[in-house]
Amino acid sequence: MTDTNPPSPSRRSLLGWGGAGLALGAATAGGAVALAHGNDAAPADPGAAVPFHGMHQAGIATPVQDRLHFAAFDVTTDDRAQFVQLLKDWTQAARRMTAGHPVGEGAYGGLPEAPPDDTGEALGLRPSRLTLTIGFGPTLFERFGLTDHRPEALIDLPKFAGDNLDTARSGGDLCVQACADDPQIAVHAIRNLARIGFGKVVIRWSQLGFGKTSSTTPEAQTPRNLMGFKDGTRNIAGTETDRLRKHVWVSEKDGGPSWMTGGSYLVARRIRMHIEPWDRTSLQEQEDIFGRDKGEGAPVGKAKERDEPFLKAMKPDAHVRLAHPDSNRGATILRRGYSFTDGTDRLGRLDAGLFFLAYQRDVREGFIPIQRNLATDALNEYIQHVSSALFAIPPGVRDKDDWWGRTLFSGEA
Numbered sequence: 410m411t412d413t414n415p416p417s418p419s420r421r422s423l424l425g426w427g428g429a430g431l432a433l434g435a436a437t438a439g440g441a442v443a444l445a446h447g448n449d450a451a452p453a454d455p456g457a458a459v460p461f462h463g464m465h466q467a468g469i470a471t472p473v474q475d476r477l478h479f480a481a482f483d484v485t486t487d488d489r490a491q492f493v494q495l496l497k498d499w500t501q502a503a504r505r506m507t508a509g510h511p512v513g514e515g516a517y518g519g520l521p522e523a524p525p526d527d528t529g530e531a532l533g534l535r536p537s538r539l540t541l542t543i544g545f546g547p548t549l550f551e552r553f554g555l556t557d558h559r560p561e562a563l564i565d566l567p568k569f570a571g572d573n574l575d576t577a578r579s580g581g582d583l584c585v586q587a588c589a590d591d592p593q594i595a596v597h598a599i600r601n602l603a604r605i606g607f608g609k610v611v612i613r614w615s616q617l618g619f620g621k622t623s624s625t626t627p628e629a630q631t632p633r634n635l636m637g638f639k640d641g642t643r644n645i646a647g648t649e650t651d652r653l654r655k656h657v658w659v660s661e662k663d664g665g666p667s668w669m670t671g672g673s674y675l676v677a678r679r680i681r682m683h684i685e686p687w688d689r690t691s692l693q694e695q696e697d698i699f700g701r702d703k704g705e706g707a708p709v710g711k712a713k714e715r716d717e718p719f720l721k722a723m724k725p726d727a728h729v730r731l732a733h734p735d736s737n738r739g740a741t742i743l744r745r746g747y748s749f750t751d752g753t754d755r756l757g758r759l760d761a762g763l764f765f766l767a768y769q770r771d772v773r774e775g776f777i778p779i780q781r782n783l784a785t786d787a788l789n790e791y792i793q794h795v796s797s798a799l800f801a802i803p804p805g806v807r808d809k810d811d812w813w814g815r816t817l818f819s820g821e822a
Contacts, residue, residue, distance in 0.1 A: 456535035456536065456537055456538070456590070457535070457536065457538060458507060458508050458509055458536040458538070458539070459471055459507060459536070459538050459539065459540050461503065461504050461507045461508065461541075461806060462805065462806055462807060462808055462809075462811075463805040463806075463807075464671050464804065464805050464807070465658060465671055465672070465673070465804060465805045466540075466542045466543070466672075466802060466803070466804070466805045466806075467507070467540040467541075467542065467805070468540035468541065468542035468586055468588050468745075469542065469657065469673060469743065469745070469768050469802070470625055470645075470647035470653055470657070470743070471538075471540050471588075471625070471647060472538075472624075472625055472626045472629070472647060473588070473621040473623060473624055473625050473626070473745055474537070474538050474539075474540070474588040474589050474590050474621070475589075475590045475619065475620070475621060476588065476589055476590065476591065476592040476594075476595050476617075476618065476619055476747075477586070477587065477588055477595060477616070477617065477618030477619070477747040477764065478587045478592075478595040478596050478598070478599045478615065478616075478617055478618075479584065479585075479586050479587070479615060479616045479617075479618065479677065479764065479766075480584065480585050480587075480599045480602075480603070480612050480614075480615040480616075481546070481580065481581025481582075481583070481584045481612070481613045481614050481615070481677075481798055482581055482582060482583040482584070482585070482603075482606065482610040482611065482612055482613060483581060483582050483583075483610065483611055483613045484549065484552060484582045484583065484609070484610050485608070485609060485610060485611055486608070486609040486610075487552070489553040489554070489818075491609060492552075492553065492609060493814075493818050495605070495606055495609045495610065496812055496813045496814045496815075496818070497812045497813075498605055499543070499585075499602055499605060499606070499813060500806060500811075500812040500813045501812075502601060502602060502605055503541040503598070503602070503813070504806075504809075506531075506536075506539060506541070506597070506598050506601065507536060507539045507540065507541060508536065509535060509536035511526070511527035511529075511531070511532065512526050512527040512601050512605075513526025513527060514526045514527075515527050515529075515532075516528065516529030516532055517529070527601060528597065528600055528601055528604065530593060530596075530597050530600075531593060531594055531597040534591060534593065534594060535591075536589075536594065537589040537590040537591035537594045538588075538589060538590050539587065539588070539589040539594050539595065539598060540586075540587070540588050540589070541585060541586070541587055541598055541602075542585065542586040542588075542675075542802065543583065543584070543585050543802070543803070543813045543814070544583065544584040544585075544586075544675050544800025544801060544802045544803075545563075545582070545583060545800060545801045545803065545814070545817070546580060546581045546582050546583060546584065546798065546799070546800050546801075547559065547563050547564070547565060547580075547799065548580060548581070548582050549582040549583060550563075552582070553818075555817070558666055558668065558817060560665045560666055560669055560801055561665060562659075562663075562665060562674055562771045562772060562773060562801075563674070563799065563800075563801045564772065564773065564799070565799075566676070566772070566777070566797055566799050567777070569780050569781065569784070569794065570784040570789070571784075571789050571793060571794065572794050572797070573793050573794070573795055574794065574795060574796060574797050575795055575796055577613075577614065578614040578679065578795070578796040579614075579796045579797050579798055580613070580797075580798050581613045581614070581798055581800075582610075582613075583610065583800075584675070584677065584798065584800045585598075585599060585602055586675075586766070587599050588745075592617070592619070596617075599615065614796070616679060616749060616764050617749060617751075618746075618747025618748065618749050618764045619747060619748055619749070619750075620632065620633075620635075620747065620748040621745070621746070621747055622634045622640040622641060622744075622746040622747060622748055622763055623640055623641030623644045623744035623745055623746050624641055624644060625644060625645065625646055625647040625743065625745070626646065626647065627646045627648070631706060631714060634746075634748060634763055635682055635684065635748050635750075635761055635762065635763070636682060636687055636695070636699075636791075637695075637703055638695075638699050638701060638703060638706070639701070639706035639714060640744075640746070641744050641746075642701075642706060642714055642715060643715075644743065644744050645657065645741065645742075645743040652741070653743070655741075655770070656741045656742065656743065656769060656770055656775070657673050657743050657768050657769060657770055658671060658672070658673060658770060659671065659672045659673060659674075659770055659771075660770070663770070663771070667816070668803065668816035668817045669801060669803065669804070669816075670804060670816075671804030671805065672801065672802045672803045672804045673768045673769065673770065673802045674768065674769055674770070674771065674772050674775075674799065674800070674801060674802065675766065675767070675768055675799070675800045675802050676742075676765070676766070676767045676769075676772060676776045676797075676798075676799055677764070677765070677766055677796075677797070677798045677799075677800070678764075678765040678794050678796065678797050678798075679749075679762070679764055679765075679794070679795050679796035679797075680762045680763045680764070680765050680792050680793070680794050680795070681760065681761070681762040681792065681793050681795050682761055682762040682763065682791060682792050683758075683790075683791045683792065683793070684758070684759045684761055685758055685759070686790075686791060687791045690791075696709075697723075697724050697727065697787070698726075698727065698728060698787040698788050698791075699727065699728050699729060699788070700718070700723040700724070700727030700728055700729035700730050701714075701729060708722075708723070708729060709722045709723045709727075710722040718730075718733065720733055720735060720736065724787070725785075726785050726786060726787040727787065728783075728786050728787065728788045731782050731783050731785065731786050732779060732782070732783060732786075736782060737778050737779050737782050738778065740774060740775055740778045740779050741769075741775065742767040742768065742769045742775045742776055742779065743767065743768045743769065744765070744766065744767050745766040745767075745768065746763050746764060746765045746766050746767075747763075747764045747766070748761070748762070748763060748764075749761060749762060749763070749764050762792065763792075768802070772799060803816060803817060804816060
């Protein structure tokens with residue numbers, strides 16, 4: 410990354426990230442535009458920066474990038490002031506990294522006796538549309554006197570049919586979703602936030618993702634999942650402000666805590682695909698399971714991918730039929746999932762699948778009824794949910810003086 414911002418405070422006067430009031434540069438250019446548009450406008454240049462400031466956090470309605478590094482953190486400090494300072498420090502670092510600048514004073518040129526502020530692997534690289542999105546898990550509200558501020562919608566997810574969850578790879582006090590078009594940029598972001606958080610937070614689990622499996626850009630080609638089928642044909646687009654308002658953004662009219670207004674709720678699920686059995690399944694059966702043809706992606710009996718599906722033409726246990734809003738009283742979610750491959754297991758089977766990310770206004774009206782309806786999904790023979798987490802996603806950082814979580818931790822809450 411290149412650095413054209415004004416100089417940061419001297420390392421000799423501000424060693425590390427613990428000092429109160431640490432400032433690391435001016436606001437990202439374009440922040441005022443982001444406030445007006447909510448971070449849903451696609452930059453013309455795929456290597457460009459996505460505005461960090463906005464009414465909503467970037468990385469939700471933002472056009473989906475190609476790569477993901479998702480991390481869930483556990484909080485290890487009991488000091489509220491120390492944790493709030495961490496959120497401020499993270500915000501400053503995120504503001505710089507999403508603009509294409511190194512963290513703090515950078516990776517070199519500072520005090521030789523101290524570790525550099527930035528790890529350096531992103532030097533010379535463009536921002537690659539990096540977005541960083543933070544969320545708060547249910548367990549965070551057991552700390553710092555926050556019990557009364559936990560939203561009712563931030564529930565403990567129920568057990569669903571077929572779940573085989575690994576508790577070590579589920580949950581978390583915090584999450585950060587890093588999306589970018591360059592995997593090194595995404596990994597650099599999480600690595601540096603974890604480094605800044607040393608002694609205050611620790612990574613509980615993380616997931617790398619490639620090959621977006623959903624699009625929030627209507628004109629873009631619909632991506633395919635690892636089963637070879639187009640995914641997210643009817644996903645909410647980042648330009649559909651009415652649908653975003655109805656299904657994604659928390660409103661003050663929802664009756665929840667005011668600090669969540671403008672935020673959303675994120676469900677993250679690691680779904681392993683049984684690749685080898687799927688690859689031995691006939692084409693006809695594969696298409697019957699999904700309810701779409703594999704080539705065009707058209708629903709059963711239709712010619713084009715985006716033709717309105719006739720659900721009764723599909724088999725009763727077809728995935729599209731069971732997941733469609735018409736089968737779930739209108740329940741709709743915004744998906745930002747990614748494919749993953751994590752090597753092979755002890756039997757030589759590919760450890761691969763879908764890292765499912767879904768944003769919604771209320772999981773009780775979005776993910777939960779849809780997932781319960783999928784209990785009889787024919788696709789369940791070939792997939793298994795192995796990790797799960799739910800996070801409250803606070804509203805966006807408005808300007809250079811704002812910070813992640815301010816609405817929760819400041820006097821306004």
